[in-house]
Amino acid sequence: xxxxxxxxxxxxxxxxxxxxxxxxxxxxxxxxxxxxxxxxxxxxxxxxxxxxxxxxxxxxxxxxxxxxxxxxxxxxxxxxxxxxxxxxxxxxxxxxxxxxxxxxxxxxxxxxxxxxxxxxxxxxxxxxxxxxxxxxxxxxxxxxxxxxxxxxxxxxxxxxxxxxxxxxxxxxxxxxxxxxxxxxxxxxxxxxxxxxxxxxxxxxxxxxxxxxxxxxxxxxxxxxxxxxxxxxxxxxxxxxxxxxxxxxxxxxxxxxxxxxxxxxxxxxxxxxxxxxxxxxxxxxxxxxxxxxxxxxxxxxxxxxxxxxxxxxxxxxxxxxxxxxxxxxxxxxxxxxxxxxxxxxxxxxxxxxxxxxxxxxxxxxxxxxxxxxxxxxxxxxxxxxxxxxxxxxxxxxxxxxxxxxxxxxxxxxxxxxxxxxxxxxxxxxxxxxxxxxxxxxxxxxxxxxxxxxxxxxxxxxxxxxxxxxxxxxxx
Amino acid sequence: xxxxxxxxxxxxxxxxxxxxxxxxxxxxxxxxxxxxxxxxxxxxxxxxxxxxxxxxxxxxxxxxxxxxxxxxxxxxxxxxxxxxxxxxxxxxxxxxxxxxxxxxxxxxxxxxxxxxxxxxxxxxxxxxxxxxxxxxxxxxxxxxxxxxxxxxxxxxxxxxxxxxxxxxxxxxxxxxxxxxxxxxxxxxxxxxxxxxxxxxxxxxxxxxxxxxxxxxxxxxxxxxxxxxxxxxxxxxxxxxxx
Amino acid sequence: xxxxxxxxxxxxxxxxxxxxxxxxxxxxxxxxxxxxxxxxxxxxxxxxxxxxxxxxxxxxxxxxxxxxxxxxxxxxxxxxxx
Numbered sequence: 001x002x003x004x005x006x007x008x009x010x011x012x013x014x015x016x017x018x019x020x021x022x023x024x025x026x027x028x029x030x031x032x033x034x035x036x037x038x039x040x041x042x043x044x045x046x047x048x049x050x051x052x053x054x055x056x057x058x059x060x061x062x063x064x065x066x067x068x069x070x071x072x073x074x075x076x077x078x079x080x081x082x083x084x085x086x087x088x089x090x091x092x093x094x095x096x097x098x099x100x101x102x103x104x105x106x107x108x109x110x111x112x113x114x115x116x117x118x119x120x121x122x123x124x125x126x127x128x129x130x131x132x133x134x135x136x137x138x139x140x141x142x143x144x145x146x147x148x149x150x151x152x153x154x155x156x157x158x159x160x161x162x163x164x165x166x167x168x169x170x171x172x173x174x175x176x177x178x179x180x181x182x183x184x185x186x187x188x189x190x191x192x193x194x195x196x197x198x199x200x201x202x203x204x205x206x207x208x209x210x211x212x213x214x215x216x217x218x219x220x221x222x223x224x225x226x227x228x229x230x231x232x233x234x235x236x237x238x239x240x241x242x243x244x245x246x247x248x249x250x251x252x253x254x255x256x257x258x259x260x261x262x263x264x265x266x267x268x269x270x271x272x273x274x275x276x277x278x279x280x281x282x283x284x285x286x287x288x289x290x291x292x293x294x295x296x297x298x299x300x301x302x303x304x305x306x307x308x309x310x311x312x313x314x315x316x317x318x319x320x321x322x323x324x325x326x327x328x329x330x331x332x333x334x335x336x337x338x339x340x341x342x343x344x345x346x347x348x349x350x351x352x353x354x355x356x357x358x359x360x361x362x363x364x365x366x367x368x369x370x371x372x373x374x375x376x377x378x379x380x381x382x383x384x385x386x387x388x389x390x391x392x393x394x395x396x397x398x399x400x401x402x403x404x405x406x407x408x409x410x411x412x413x414x415x416x417x418x419x420x421x422x423x424x425x426x427x428x429x430x431x432x433x434x435x436x437x438x439x440x441x442x443x444x445x446x447x448x449x450x451x452x453x454x455x456x457x458x459x460x461x462x463x464x465x466x467x468x469x470x471x472x473x474x
Numbered sequence: 475x476x477x478x479x480x481x482x483x484x485x486x487x488x489x490x491x492x493x494x495x496x497x498x499x500x501x502x503x504x505x506x507x508x509x510x511x512x513x514x515x516x517x518x519x520x521x522x523x524x525x526x527x528x529x530x531x532x533x534x535x536x537x538x539x540x541x542x543x544x545x546x547x548x549x550x551x552x553x554x555x556x557x558x559x560x561x562x563x564x565x566x567x568x569x570x571x572x573x574x575x576x577x578x579x580x581x582x583x584x585x586x587x588x589x590x591x592x593x594x595x596x597x598x599x600x601x602x603x604x605x606x607x608x609x610x611x612x613x614x615x616x617x618x619x620x621x622x623x624x625x626x627x628x629x630x631x632x633x634x635x636x637x638x639x640x641x642x643x644x645x646x647x648x649x650x651x652x653x654x655x656x657x658x659x660x661x662x663x664x665x666x667x668x669x670x671x672x673x674x675x676x677x678x679x680x681x682x683x684x685x686x687x688x689x690x691x692x693x694x695x696x697x698x699x700x701x702x703x704x705x706x707x708x709x710x711x712x713x714x715x716x
Numbered sequence: 717x718x719x720x721x722x723x724x725x726x727x728x729x730x731x732x733x734x735x736x737x738x739x740x741x742x743x744x745x746x747x748x749x750x751x752x753x754x755x756x757x758x759x760x761x762x763x764x765x766x767x768x769x770x771x772x773x774x775x776x777x778x779x780x781x782x783x784x785x786x787x788x789x790x791x792x793x794x795x796x797x798x
Binding site: 003005009012013015016017018019020023057058059060061062063064065066067068069070101102105106108109112115116119127128131132134135138139141142145146148172176179180181182183185187188191192195197199200203204 | 526534554558
């Protein structure tokens with residue numbers, strides 16, 4: 001039996017240990033981080049199997065829930081934690097390509113970023129969620145500026161300002177809830193949410209929604225996204241798209257379903273989601289820079305997830321979760337590939353990358369990732385979009401579906417343009433072979449995308465529990 | 475124009491939140507608070523959460539300072555997170571201020587009064603900081619303020635002796651060891667009692683220095699950690715001097 | 717109105733004024749000092765509201781350390797905001 005707290009305690013232990021190891025061997029710290037994330041992914045996998053039987057509650061400090069903190073892991077939380085740690089493991093291999101000093105500090109920040117995102121997913125306590133949000137965002141600020149160039153500082157500075165506004169909103173929301181209910185446990189809040197004053201309740205919901213919306217890249221709060229993704233080291237761009245963003249959107253789901261128990265159509269959330277989708281996809285179409293294009297595409301995808309959560313039917317939320325999984329895998333893959341392409345072309349512009357992906361070790365995973373993000377049938381990304389669409393369709397929101405499809409077509413257009421350029425003939429002399437630290441994570445991620453796309457049954461079995469999640473369960 | 479818009483927005487946000495905060499009871503009797511509900515055992519308690527902390531806190535944790543009881547024991551996991559936040563901040567500052575070829579800045583000596591004064595005061599400030607965190611479970615204060623006081627003693631040294639330079643390796647080793655202590659105490663609790671961060675030591679007599687189980691141990695670790703982290707931040711910000 | 721209320725109202729007004737000064741000053745050093753004064757007064761307010769633990773922390777971190785860090789940061793750029 002695996003205790004969920006180990007997923008948080010062990011990375012912390014390794015992170016605190018790494019400065020001591022770093023005195024003797026910097027290389028040792030890099031491999032320690034890979035080991036730690038691999039261990040975490042394994043533990044998360046075992047935890048998922050356990051959580052499928054029944055939700056796991058881990059009481060911390062021996063005090064019963066509203067008194068102390070409790071970790072609450074249902075099947076959905078477990079699978080998101082598993083995917084986060086799996087992707088973190090793949091990216092930690094790619095981390096070997098980072099040369100810039102101080103590498104020990106970089107590794108610690110990365111491991112704690114993983115820990116914070118995992119904690120946000122596992123926790124069952126509102127204030128604890130805020131603490132992990134802080135851990136995640138402060139680790140991200142440090143990593144976003146790690147390159148120490150103008151782009152990095154600009155992105156990190158924007159992220160710091162918007163991120164701290166978001167954290168303040170979360171804290172205000174928590175203060176409002178605590179002042180009325182005198183509790184911080186999510187299930188306790190859910191049980192007594194009806195006794196709150198309606199105005200305070202709406203204000204608390206709005207504050208929490210906007211606050212977590214910063215991490216979830218929601219429309220008016222996502223101006224940091226392109227700059228931070230663009231300025232960060234390549235592995236960190238991949239990590240941003242798949243770790244804090246997924247944890248943030250899961251926190252949103254917790255706020256909407258577990259705590260505030262909204263079960264039907266939430267127009268506010270859907271409108272925000274749609275605006276996010278449109279903003280992301282249309283701006284992405286105009287981008288000439290590869291990493292910025294991927295960042296805007298990431299915004300669009302996050303918008304789809306938020307929309308799925310807002311539609312609120314079982315099918316749509318199932319789609320949103322499938323999309324979270326597919327996007328975490330696909331976008332991490334694309335950012336790693338982008339890192340290689342930028343290295344090979346010595347430029348971030350898409351037009352300079354003619355034929356750079358013609359080496360099969362990089363080309364095939366890149367193609368799989370792009371097709372999956374576009375939502376092509378045999379790959380993982382298809383089911384997410386399909387379920388969100390069907391969820392909206394069954395409720396008769398035809399206008400929303402039409403807009404959603406239009407945005408998807410824009411997405412297909414710019415990915416197709418990108419693929420056409422990187423696979424173009426000519427320029428064969430310049431094509432270089434990626435090394436193991438690049439293609440191993442790419443292949444790992446590509447295999448998972450194909451497997452869960454062709455054989456989605458295990459994921460669908462887990463996602464069957466969406467019904468209980470919407471009803472306010474773990 | 476831009477400024478006017480910003481002011482209008484700020485006032486709007488203020489009004490919207492003020493309307494919500496007006497509804498918060500301030501200084502109300504604790505007996506009127508809503509009672510808490512345990513979602514695992516499915517029972518509603520006969521008192522509110524703050525009431526429980528004040529009534530049973532001493533028995534549950536052995537600490538006489540209720541703030542410490544809540545910060546280190548009831549919600550110790552949050553404190554572990556907050557310590558990590560500070561660790562991240564110091565690591566982040568360290569990684570941003572890291573330069574490969576250090577340019578040494580020329581500095582002047584400060585005057586004799588400051589030098590002698592800080593020499594005299596340094597020991598006392600350190601002692602006071604250590605007092606704050608060692609007695610955290612008995613009197614107001616604890617690891618965070620104690621660590622901050624210790625860091626301010628080092629700040630005094632930096633101001634009085636411009637060439638003073640704390641060894642970064644030593645600072646990072648002391649903060650790692652303090653952090654490891656916190657996590658290991660938590661893991662020992664997990665092994666002994668099945669709960670992470672369980673207070674596994676005997677509580678002893680309340681108001682005595684050696685009481686409240688693991689709380690003093692954790693607070694000493696936090697104090698050392700916060701002190702060395704804040705010193706490291708100040709040191710990174712000062713840069714290299716000649 | 718008793719003394720407690722009067723004193724706290726005066727302190728709150730000073731807090732707001734110093735906060736506005738900190739935001740509006742073109743001289744960054746003065747802005748940093750205003751911020752330090754604000755933290756000190758907030759810590760007095762915390763103490764008056766019977767939260768000595770928070771007051772100690774706020775005094776040590778807000779008034780001393782964070783101000784020092786801000787001043788070090790100003791020293792490595794320019795003193796006047798453009």
